[in-house]
Amino acid sequence: MSRYLCIHGHFYQPPREDPWLGEIMPEGSAAPMLNWNERITRESYTPLAFAKRLNGEGNIIELVNCYEWISFNVGPTLMRWMEKAFPAIYSRIIEADKASVHRFGHGNAIAQVYHHTILPLAKQRDKDLEVQWAIQDFEKRFERRPEGMWLAECAVDTDTLETLAAQDIRFTILSPHQAKAIENNGDWYTIENGAFDTSVPYRIDLPSGRSISVFFYDAEISQAVAFERLLADGDKFWNKIKSFSNNGILTVSTDGETYGHHFKFGEMALAHVLDNARNARDDIELTNLAAFLASNPPQQQVRLFEPSAWSCAHGVERWRSNCGCTDGGHPDWNQEWRKPLRDAMNFMKDCVDNYFDLKAHEYYMAPEEALCAYGTVISGQKHRDDFISEYVIKGLTEQQQHEATLLLFMQEQALSGFASCAWFFDEITRIEGKNALSFALHALDILAEFEGHTRLDDFAEILADAISNKEGHETGKELLFGRILPRRESEASILLQALLLLNNDNEFPQTEKTYIVTWNNINIKVTPDKIEGNHYSGNAVIYWKDSTIGTHLTWQYAKLPSGFMNSSTVTATIEGKGGQSCIYTALPRNKRQAIAAHFVQHVLDQLVETYTPLGLDATVLFEPWTESQYDQPAGHLWNIVCPALIEGYIFSEHCEVQLKTEQMGCLRKYIHEWITRKQFDPTITMDKVETKLIEMLSQDDPTYFKATGILERAKELFPNAPTDRLLYFLWLEKQHDPHIRDIASLVNLSLS
16 A cells, blocks of 8 residues: 555634624734634635745745645634635635545545534534534535534544434544554454554444444644644654655644644645655655545444543543643633533523424424524525525515524524633633623523523523632623623614714715615614714614514714714614613723724725825925935924835836936935834835735736836835735736746746
8 A cells, every 4th residue: 555645734713703793803812913713814824825835045936725735624614704804715725625626536625513513512403403504514615515524622422423424424533542442353452542553544333324434643743743843844844754654644633723823834844745745755645535535445443432532631521521621821720610601501502492492393394404404594505585485484474584594593603602612721701701602692682582581690690600710700600791791782782883884984974875884694774864063863774684674763873073982872762672872882892992993994094095196296306415414304294204205105107217316315215214213014005015016917918017116116115024915916827927027036936
């Protein structure tokens, strides 16, 4: 048997969306990025899509789409977000899988349980939903059926494997320490310390008569990649791989975020290894697990420790008890809070399930079938109206159809709270625990709309036994009422956020004109009907998702003078509910941060619009210095406009012609001194440079000379500023254009 290599990346982020708005709010710990999804995409997922390979001179000779050469799973909730937030990276991942199908006959991508739930701790119905929704999401995105599925934290037991096998999942990936015994010629042998041959797949025969295959990753090399700085040197990484002595397949499996996020430039070491293997260096060839399994079906059976996981030495206790497994950051802390958090979440899910079982038959012809098929709606594979037409009882009113959809959405929100991260770390008040409680609260709020009373107090009492390790020893109940309940939206809070966002619209307000503000879960139509100075009033309609049933309200709002925006207040009268009001300071911190980020972006957009035209004039007015001169006359004013001067210098197409040599020299010297003195951040300017160049080079008749000049001047001022977006564009769209070499060399790209 030949020697094969398969490197697997497990790419996952928990559901981070605000349950009410359906958008990811700013997360302070992810600064300077808005949230952790964005930060990790920039640090890991994007570099992996364009991993740089260098020659001996340090020039870039290739941008490798690593997803095309590794096995991988990407969590469905992450893919859903990435499709909108980073469509180019999303497309690179999809394209990579298609290329691997063409190359190997089987795709690199495998599915992942939908919400990263610890399946051995889930009810059978929830196991089914997590697996079936994951398959539906995978089929929508990759346009094929998944052959394998990643289990959250590799958490496994027989019932979990039965659930996978029932959906024709052929294999999963586990840690060798989860293997208990292997069969050889009818005899069973106990495995000691995970020491057995992991170069072949194994079969597990299930009580139902079905079977499923299991690949075990190489623990030593995977550990070295994840935690022992093996990614610091691509050659050392390769030497470690080639030391693998067995024929068969070497499977290396880690969190995908290891490459770039946990270890900066780790994707470059990976690209080096992939290049060696795709060229069959040292007689090692690349493959993926599905392709290897097709040619090498299991010859031996294996038994597992049950339940077990790759990140807990105590079965799956890490997600329900104080077992001692944590990330190691606070060895003196305990995790007694895990059990009451698990108990509270199970109580919430029981309440949701009981109501569903009681009422779903009033809306659906086959409730269980509809619930399992709801993954097609979540993934966008099927529109809500088509789903209703197929599964909802005929003749229901529009309001009843809305309730039917809300019943399934309640289930989805409840399941979102069970992402494994809420229990994984050492403290309940971390962002992961707060997200879980937010989803639980929203599910209970929807349930209260149906039942007419709330289960929140009972939920909170269970959480009272969850004690924080931090100073003050806040309980889960206090966390819920003090920091989670303020996240709950009212009609007035939604309206206030919409009005504050509309304040950035230069046309707002105009009477009788309807303005629309859209989040993923909510649309609001705002129509001013009376404007008296800074006092506005009007009406609004709030819609949930795709529903045509809206909540109507009238409102009054005063736009406050500059400096008092954080005191903004709206009062509203909601049809069927009465009066409400909301002040800016009552909004939760993350939603205030979202408004602030939108406001700052608006200010920046307005400033940037003035920079270039102002700078174009300023550059040609720059006079040469006399012998004893070291600054411009009125230098303090030039200091103020220097950011515009920088952009004028970079983007000017004629200052080189209009200005004399000594003027240009003084201008450059002045700008360089200002940049050094002010420690100028070139991010905004370089973003404009990249946008302008991509626009120029995308034209039918590109102006190469002008584009080169812009980039030369930008690189002169900011030689170390990243230009990755331009680099990716050149690689994807222009690498065979003979006129692009000067520009390519400026971004360190060597084109043969």
